[in-house]
Amino acid sequence: MSEKKNFKTAALMKEMMRNYYAQGATAKEKGIPVAWVTAVFPVEILYAAGIFPYYPENFGALASARKVADKLSLYAEAKGYAHDLCGYARCGIGDVYATEHPVGEILAPDVIFCCNTQCGTLPKWFEAASRHYNVPYFLLDSPQIPDQPEELITDYYVDQLKEMISFLEEITGEPFDYGRLAEVLRLSNETCRLWNEVLDTSAMKPAPFGFFDACFHMAPIVTMRGTPEAVNYYRALKEEVDERINKGIPAIPNERYKIYFDHIPLWPKLRWLSDLFASHNCLVAVSQYTHSWAYSFDLERPLESLAENYTEEFVNRSFEYRLQLKMNFFKKYGVDGFVLFSNRSCKPTSLGLYDKRSVLNERTGLPGVVFDADMSDLRFFSEAQILARLEPFFEQLASSR
Amino acid sequence: MGIEVLEVIKQASANPGRQVQEWKQRTGGKVIGFLLTDVPEELIHAAGFFPFGICGGSVRMDRAEVHLQSWSCSYVRNSLALALNGKLDFLDGLIVPLTCDSIRMVSGIWKHNRPLPYMGNYRLPMQVERPSAKKYLLGELERIKRGLGDYRGKDISEEELIRSIRLYNSNRNLLRKLFNLHECNPDVISNKDLYTVLGASMVIEREKLNRLLSELVKSLEDKTKKPVKKTKLYLSGTFINLPEILDYLDESGGAVVGDDLKNGFRYIEADVAETGVSPLESLAIRQLKKIPFAGYDVPSNPRRYNLVKEAQRKKAQGVLFLHLKYCEPENYDYYDNLQALEQAGIPSLRIETEFGETSPGQLQTRIHAFMEMVGGENNVREKEL
Numbered sequence: 001m002s003e004k005k006n007f008k009t010a011a012l013m014k015e016m017m018r019n020y021y022a023q024g025a026t027a028k029e030k031g032i033p034v035a036w037v038t039a040v041f042p043v044e045i046l047y048a049a050g051i052f053p054y055y056p057e058n059f060g061a062l063a064s065a066r067k068v069a070d071k072l073s074l075y076a077e078a079k080g081y082a083h084d085l086c087g088y089a090r091c092g093i094g095d096v097y098a099t100e101h102p103v104g105e106i107l108a109p110d111v112i113f114c115c116n117t118q119c120g121t122l123p124k125w126f127e128a129a130s131r132h133y134n135v136p137y138f139l140l141d142s143p144q145i146p147d148q149p150e151e152l153i154t155d156y157y158v159d160q161l162k163e164m165i166s167f168l169e170e171i172t173g174e175p176f177d178y179g180r181l182a183e184v185l186r187l188s189n190e191t192c193r194l195w196n197e198v199l200d201t202s203a204m205k206p207a208p209f210g211f212f213d214a215c216f217h218m219a220p221i222v223t224m225r226g227t228p229e230a231v232n233y234y235r236a237l238k239e240e241v242d243e244r245i246n247k248g249i250p251a252i253p254n255e256r257y258k259i260y261f262d263h264i265p266l267w268p269k270l271r272w273l274s275d276l277f278a279s280h281n282c283l284v285a286v287s288q289y290t291h292s293w294a295y296s297f298d299l300e301r302p303l304e305s306l307a308e309n310y311t312e313e314f315v316n317r318s319f320e321y322r323l324q325l326k327m328n329f330f331k332k333y334g335v336d337g338f339v340l341f342s343n344r345s346c347k348p349t350s351l352g353l354y355d356k357r358s359v360l361n362e363r364t365g366l367p368g369v370v371f372d373a374d375m376s377d378l379r380f381f382s383e384a385q386i387l388a389r390l391e392p393f394f395e396q397l398a399s400s401r
Numbered sequence: 402m403g404i405e406v407l408e409v410i411k412q413a414s415a416n417p418g419r420q421v422q423e424w425k426q427r428t429g430g431k432v433i434g435f436l437l438t439d440v441p442e443e444l445i446h447a448a449g450f451f452p453f454g455i456c457g458g459s460v461r462m463d464r465a466e467v468h469l470q471s472w473s474c475s476y477v478r479n480s481l482a483l484a485l486n487g488k489l490d491f492l493d494g495l496i497v498p499l500t501c502d503s504i505r506m507v508s509g510i511w512k513h514n515r516p517l518p519y520m521g522n523y524r525l526p527m528q529v530e531r532p533s534a535k536k537y538l539l540g541e542l543e544r545i546k547r548g549l550g551d552y553r554g555k556d557i558s559e560e561e562l563i564r565s566i567r568l569y570n571s572n573r574n575l576l577r578k579l580f581n582l583h584e585c586n587p588d589v590i591s592n593k594d595l596y597t598v599l600g601a602s603m604v605i606e607r608e609k610l611n612r613l614l615s616e617l618v619k620s621l622e623d624k625t626k627k628p629v630k631k632t633k634l635y636l637s638g639t640f641i642n643l644p645e646i647l648d649y650l651d652e653s654g655g656a657v658v659g660d661d662l663k664n665g666f667r668y669i670e671a672d673v674a675e676t677g678v679s680p681l682e683s684l685a686i687r688q689l690k691k692i693p694f695a696g697y698d699v700p701s702n703p704r705r706y707n708l709v710k711e712a713q714r715k716k717a718q719g720v721l722f723l724h725l726k727y728c729e730p731e732n733y734d735y736y737d738n739l740q741a742l743e744q745a746g747i748p749s750l751r752i753e754t755e756f757g758e759t760s761p762g763q764l765q766t767r768i769h770a771f772m773e774m775v776g777g778e779n780n781v782r783e784k785e786l
């Protein structure tokens with residue numbers, strides 16, 4: 001049913017991502033170093049230094065969406081990596097040892113950068129990769145911030161950005177160009193601004209755009225923010241969304257409820273999940289996940305501003321802070337209920353959800369539910385189990401109106 | 402006399418709460434618990450509080466599973482279960498070291514369900530070789546020191562900190578002596594007893610511990626026994642959470658000669674310099690120089706090579722990996738650790754356990770078989786003696 005409603009922009013994105021991957025493939029021939037990076041990483045610095053940033057997490061998401069995460073994982077499991085590790089990591093590690101590459105081969109790095117704002121998995125996975133590929137590894141360490149930002153942590157991050165810039169100068173053999181950085185930051189600001197404008201339309205009734213659309217359109221904000229292509233892309237997407245608003249084309253046919261969803265979607269079951277919500281007239285309107293890329297950099301103080309934006313990500317914050325964040329989203333998007341996905345792959349977003357469900361329910365009075373599954377691996381997916389959780393939730397929603 | 406002391410320590414280990422409750426009643430002092438590993442206990446002690454290491458215990462896990470998914474680390478679940486079942490009611494505070502995702506997430510869950518008057522995290526740097534690490538760590542230690550001082554209502558003075566550092570250094574020194582006695586002659590103190598003492602040292606009043614350990618070490622030094630040849634083993638991983646594993650080693654002629662465990666040698670390995678730099682800086686330097694573990698790899702001293710080096714230096718005939726199921730840091734290191742050992746020709750066995758889940762019996766056969774494989778000859782000889 002969603003077929004006819006595909007965004008025209010989707011074709012543009014496919015082309016753009018194809019180009020992006022092609023750049024990665026040819027980078028080596030052109031003498032451009034390929035760097036592995038993490039999703040929440042000040043990639044602006046790498047773009048400014050002329051290095052090609054590659055996202056192994058993206059590879060994991062792609063493999064998951066194509067329903068081959070379990071196959072790739074088996075190769076990792078054969079080496080002693082357990083099936084309870086993050087699915088992205090298992091895909092990335094598994095592909096290295098795989099004899100078949102159902103989504104193409106993961107790109108070998110010349111250098112590995114990692115920031116641990118998101119989780120403890122990424123540094124451990126990337127350490128293992130740096131041993132395997134025998135390439136240098138640089139960790140941007142981002143200690144957890146409690147409720148309020150702390151100077152101690154911002155200063156530490158800025159110090160490390162400076163260390164990273166020296167490290168980059170050694171790799172490229174050229175002095176780092178702060179003028180170039182300012183330009184990249186400007187583009188990144190613009191990309192984030194457009195992206196968040198698009199996301200904001202989910203608050204409209206009915207909304208032209210929802211969480212599942214956002215999942216589809218987020219690849220460029222993750223991988224290419226800071227480039228002119230990304231700006232063009234989100235400008236086009238914004239125009240198309242505006243056009244839909246004018247024409248009155250909604251994201252789902254009969255939007256009756258707005259739902260908050262935590263956090264990453266079930267990639268191999270994306271269509272199933274979005275149809276399930278739509279069939280109950282629920283628009284999944286917002287998730288902290290797609291809102292992670294909402295940076296706003298101050299070009300006058302680039303390093304400090306990078307430090308603030310990247311360390312203050314929600315996933316690096318306290319229990320209470322994250323509750324507040326969710327409640328702010330509830331309010332801003334006028335949600336009628338919330339669904340929390342306890343994702344085996346991702347402890348930093350999933351542990352604590354059992355408690356958060358009841359706290360959110362008590363504090364807001366909204367119905368909410370937690371279900372367990374895995375974002376990438378179908379071996380941990382049980383349709384019956386999820387439905388057993390979600391059906392009563394849908395009933396509750398219906399009776400609350 | 403040594404035997405009596407050993408009994409006292411064993412009892413403390415069997416019932417860790419009792420000691421601390423007695424101390425509380427006697428002194429009216431406050432107890433700050435900590436999860437493992439690397440929490441700078443000296444700071445807790447300097448504030449006059451009792452540092453209490455939470456090392457797991459037998460408790461029903463179901464109350465924790467309402468809050469923590471069954472696929473999170475069982476040490477973390479077990480610790481929370483202890484708190485939820487009222488087994489840590491003597492705590493006035495808690496410090497959680499943020500070394501992995503399970504532990505970093507439990508901090509908020511704990512605070513939400515069992516709030517304590519003092520709750521803090523120890524956010525150790527996860528890279529240790531760049532200059533930024535030390536500067537940050539000094540700030541982080543200062544922050545914890547200030548927080549503990551605030552809780553007490555009086556800043557921790559330099560003299561207090563130096564005194565605690567001295568005390569802890571002498572604790573560690575005695576524990577290392579004990580380790581060494583075991584290493585030289587495992588018959589003097591068994592694997593099981595050695596690790597029981599190490600674990601108990603986290604829950605006994607540290608002044609008293611010094612007296613007990615001095616007596617123990619002295620009495621054991623006096624014990625003249627002809628060393629029996631044993632099969633030397635190195636332990637690597639997270640915890641010894643099943644004492645039975647040590648029994649199996651004892652009964653099959655194994656002698657642990659080194660480890661990198663959180664409640665083993667990692668706990669006593671490094672002292673804090675008493676002179677030269679400020680005490681806080683000494684604490685920072687100790688942290689930055691600790692032996693490699695699963696938390697992060699150190700580029701100039703990769704863990705896998707350190708493992709090989711240590712095993713070889715100690716002439717270990719095999720390595721026993723003791724992993725907790727769902728412990729991600731260990732799991733990501735395992736493959737490369739194994740490769741490095743295999744290249745060096747060192748056999749190993751990986752044992753995965755879970756607090757509250759694993760029944761030790763099933764491990765006995767595997768451990769015996771491994772022991773026979775790596776040290777068959779020794780074991781035979783021992784039986785002949």
Ligand code: SF4
Nearest residue numbers: 086118119121345346
């Ligand atoms: S553990 Fe979570 S944050 Fe980390 S890589 Fe996996 S999905 Fe991403």
Ligand code: SF4
Nearest residue numbers: 474501504639728729
């Ligand atoms: S045992 Fe492993 S998973 Fe558990 S707290 Fe320690 S490092 Fe984390």
